[in-house]
Amino acid sequence: FDELAAAVVAEAAVLSRAAAALAALDVASALAELAAERRHVRPRVDQSLAFAVKAGRHPVVEAALARSGEQFVPNDCELSADDSGAAPGAQSRGDAPDQKRLWLLTGPNMAGKSTFLRQNALIAIMAQMGAFVPADEAHIGVVDRLFSRVGAADDLARGRSTFMVEMVETAAILNQAGERSLVILDEIGRGTATYDGLSIAWAAVEHLHEVNRSRALFATHYHELTVLAEKLSHLANATMRVKEWKGDVVFLHEVGPGAADRSYGIQVAKLAGLPAPVIARAQAVLAALEKGGEGTKTAKLIDDLPLFSASARPAAPAAESAVERELKALNPDELTPKQALELVYRLKGLVRGE
Incomplete structure (x- = not known):
């Protein structure tokens, strides 16, 4: 054993290079297989400030839906911060907001806002790690840092509430993000009083636009923020499309220009099973x-x-019908076949009112 160990140590440099080569081959072949199976495309990555994704998809959600036979709904995203950012054909669908570097995304819960934010962040990561991406086309100007503020979490051991954690993470973004960064923000300000939260979200959008100048997706239920598109030249309103059908809401999972006029929160609560x-x-x-x-x-x-x-208060119970009284009075085990048949006819007559 000592001789074998010594022989291995003597060849350590060669074995390390072989292991590194096999690891690189493993990663490259796995990504190639994934790209072929799931229709990923080669992204264009350069030094511009472009972010143009045509028919982008969330790789994890798409795979989960495929197992149940469902299809993922792709969406475009155009956050290019300069004139050179437009990817060929990026606007061919004709339903994306004008070229802006900051999108304010409104729409109800369950409609797909968070999925849309995350899928574009994942596409940026995949593009810069050398992988093909889940889209029809993608042009990504190199992102120096990716900032994400999504979900709800607390840090009770350090005395931080959910809202405090949200504010700490938002502060880190607003203090550090630059024009080459990519930022995704989901529901800033929802953990406090309505006007407090709206004011914080409003100021954060203005700071992102004027100071950070990052390519950013900002999802919110504060519809009041959509008026900022009239003031901020590089901000565009986008919304998750929904349809109402017989009092229920149908999520189309499509992103289009414009702003949501309501959040459909009660409809979502109904879907969740509230009494x-x-x-x-x-x-x-x-x-x-x-x-x-x-x-x-x-x-x-x-x-x-x-x-x-x-x-x-529950409604008063309806008066007992003649059929119910008849059924309560009988014992099925005591009926002969002929009596059971006669009972069926008698019950049918009661229903008809005979």
């Missing part, structure tokens, strides 16, 4: 708030709307 009285009460409160405007006091809701206990 019907809660949904009904929420709809009534929402209607009153929208009708009352900003000056509406919450106390007024108590006066003007029925108490929740009243709306939640």
Whole structure:
């Protein structure tokens, strides 16, 4: 054994080079196989400030959907910060916002905002690690740093609430991101009071646009922020498209220009299984708030709307029908076949009112 160990040590340099070569071959062949199987394309990576992705897809979500026989809905993303950033054909779909480096993305939960943010960050990472990317075309100007603020988490051991962690991460982005960075921000300001959160999100968007000048995707439920597109020349409004059908919301998972006019939160809550009285009460409160405007006091809701206990009270049971009384009175084990057949006819007559 000692002789074998000594022989291995003597060839350590050669063995290390062989291991490194095999590792590189393994990575390259695996990425090539993945690209062939999942229709990935070779991205164009250069020193520009381009970020133009045509029909981009989330590689993990797409693979998960494929296992259940579903197809992923691809979307374009154009965040190029200079005139040289437009990839050939990047706007051919005709439904992407004008070329801007900062997109403000609105739309309901479950519609795909977070997936869209993450897929473009993953495409940037894959492009710069030498992999083909899940898209029809991609032109990525080299990204020096990728900043991400998504999801909800706390750090209770250090005394940090969910909102505090969100603010710490947002601060790191606003203090460090530059024009060559790629930033994805999801729902900034939602962990505090409405006006506080809106004000923070508003100021963060302006800072990203004017100071950081990064290529960025900013997802939000604060529809008030969409007016900034009139003021900030490099900001575009984009929205997740949805359709309403018989009171329910249908998610199309498509990104298009414009702004969402509502968040469809109650419809999503209904899909999640909230009790019907809660949904009904929420709809009534929402209607009153929208009708009352900003000056509406919450106390007024108590006066003007029925108490929740009243709306939640179950309806009085309906009177027992003749068929129900007949069924309760009989014992199936005591019926002969002929009596059972006669019972069926008698019940049918009761239903008809005979």
